[in-house]
Amino acid sequence: MSDTTGKTITCKAAVCWAAGEPLKLETVQVEPPRANEVRIKILHTGICHTDEYTRSGNDPEGLFPVILGHEGGGVVESIGEGVTSVQVGDHVIPLYTAECRECKFCKSGKTNLCGKVRATQGKGVMPDGSSRFKVDGKPVHHFMGTSTFSQYTVVADVSVVAVDKKAPLDKVCLLGCAITTSWGAVVKQDGIKGSNVAVFGVGAIGLGVINTANVVGASRIIAVDTNPDKESWAKKLGATEFVNPKELPEGKKIQDHLIDITDGGLDFTFDCTGNVHVMRSALEACHKGWGVSTVIGVAAAGQEISTRPFQLVTGRTWRGSAFGGVKGRTEMPTLVKDYMDGKIKIDEYVTHTQKLDNINGGFKDMHAGECIRCVVDMS
Ligand SMILES: NC(=O)C1=CN([C@@H]2O[C@H](COP(=O)(O)OP(=O)(O)OC[C@H]3O[C@@H](n4cnc5c(N)ncnc54)[C@H](OP(=O)(O)O)[C@@H]3O)[C@@H](O)[C@H]2O)C=CC1
Ligand SMILES: N[C@@H](CCC(=O)N[C@@H](CSC=O)C(=O)NCC(=O)O)C(=O)O
Ligand SMILES: [Zn+2]
Numbered sequence: 590m591s592d593t594t595g596k597t598i599t600c601k602a603a604v605c606w607a608a609g610e611p612l613k614l615e616t617v618q619v620e621p622p623r624a625n626e627v628r629i630k631i632l633h634t635g636i637c638h639t640d641e642y643t644r645s646g647n648d649p650e651g652l653f654p655v656i657l658g659h660e661g662g663g664v665v666e667s668i669g670e671g672v673t674s675v676q677v678g679d680h681v682i683p684l685y686t687a688e689c690r691e692c693k694f695c696k697s698g699k700t701n702l703c704g705k706v707r708a709t710q711g712k713g714v715m716p717d718g719s720s721r722f723k724v725d726g727k728p729v730h731h732f733m734g735t736s737t738f739s740q741y742t743v744v745a746d747v748s749v750v751a752v753d754k755k756a757p758l759d760k761v762c763l764l765g766c767a768i769t770t771s772w773g774a775v776v777k778q779d780g781i782k783g784s785n786v787a788v789f790g791v792g793a794i795g796l797g798v799i800n801t802a803n804v805v806g807a808s809r810i811i812a813v814d815t816n817p818d819k820e821s822w823a824k825k826l827g828a829t830e831f832v833n834p835k836e837l838p839e840g841k842k843i844q845d846h847l848i849d850i851t852d853g854g855l856d857f858t859f860d861c862t863g864n865v866h867v868m869r870s871a872l873e874a875c876h877k878g879w880g881v882s883t884v885i886g887v888a889a890a891g892q893e894i895s896t897r898p899f900q901l902v903t904g905r906t907w908r909g910s911a912f913g914g915v916k917g918r919t920e921m922p923t924l925v926k927d928y929m930d931g932k933i934k935i936d937e938y939v940t941h942t943q944k945l946d947n948i949n950g951g952f953k954d955m956h957a958g959e960c961i962r963c964v965v966d967m968s
């Protein structure tokens with residue numbers, strides 16, 4: 590038990606007060622965890638494009654004021670009544686995709702999407718309907734059930750997993766989103782070994798897909814990005830080729846070019862951009878009869894995907910993947926072990942670091958295009 594157990598903690602957090610505004614460092618009061626809740630001292634957090642998506646106002650579920658962040662690592666400070674899955678002092682990764690092991694979704698064996706806390710999570714509150722965060726007495730919303738841009742956060746016990754204390758939290762925090770998402774999107778799909786694959790968007794997610802496809806033995810991995818600087822990144826992580834759609838002859842669509850160079854199209858494609866036009870290209874670049882396109886990117890409010898239904902009638906499959914289809918409480922300890930054993934790359938993705946008081950600098954880094962992941966030191 591620590592001397593803060595049962596007390597409100599006053600600490601620093603980056604608060605986004607309104608859509609489109611930069612984050613503001615605030616003194617925040619973090620209430621103790623209630624039943625089946627866990628309070629975590631966050632030590633490190635990545636900044637994901639999805640944080641920027643919600644900050645910008647593009648997220649139809651976005652609520653303000655809010656403490657964003659969902660790619661964190663920290664230490665359990667205290668636990669509420671009934672918590673048995675983690676203990677004070679455990680090193681943990683918060684999970685924006687919960688795993689209760691009791692709900693219809695968890696028991697189905699068909700999905701990692703858990704239903705236990707998703708509704709309240711989407712409303713920016715804890716499962717009992719209230720927030721644990723206040724600034725000057727005013728409640729501030731939680732985000733994705735994690736809010737890792739605060740030095741202390743409170744999460745549901747089904748939304749956190751303990752990991753090996755020897756694992757560096759400034760690296761394995763990226764298993765809270767980017768690395769796990771991209772790893773699972775590939776590993777949980779049969780048939781990638783020996784197949785040709787195209788990956789649209791060479792950010793952290795796209796690079797993770799490229800690297801995992803390489804590890805599982807894809808024969809050809811074509812990276813597609815409009816930023817020419819991404820070619821060296823893609824090849825370093827295992828892409829066999831790089832195509833910049835902006836460098837194609839005028840009027841030539843990227844999907845037609847990919848079909849030409851692959852004798853009819855790709856076995857597997859992945860959208861890692863969040864752009865609905867790219868999603869269409871990724872689907873239409875698939876081989877007739879069997880090609881499978883996975884949407885990973887998150888599109889802005891109001892955006893919709895479209896294609897000719899004939900694309901599906903003729904055997905292409907359009908699917909999506911959230912958190913890589915990974916059940917966090919069950920699978921995360923093994924992912925951490927795989928990282929420690931050198932089987933999963935993480936260090937390579939951390940191109941930038943920032944202190945909490947310059948977290949907006951991390952968002953700027955992301956926009957500059959040369960940043961794969963920025964990890965924020967929360968101390
Ligand atoms: N489904 C899930 O569970 C998850 C989804 N996501 C989503 O995945 C997406 C990728 O995330 P992340 O890797 O962090 O984002 P990044 O912004 O780092 O990467 C996206 C990449 O796509 C490139 N790009 C933009 N437009 C095009 C285009 N027309 N054709 C090809 N490439 C293009 C960007 O280039 P440039 O730098 O020039 O813009 C950038 O290199 C986001 O939408 C994010 O919200 C993230 C985590 C989990
Ligand atoms: N709030 C958005 C949807 C955002 C979204 O799709 N999130 C992904 C994770 S993105 C991580 O960086 C996800 O896992 N979705 C599943 C879920 O249950 O949210 C909107 O309303 O469009
Ligand atoms: Zn993310």
Ligand SMILES: [Zn+2]
Nearest residue numbers: 689692695703
């Ligand atoms: Zn569940």
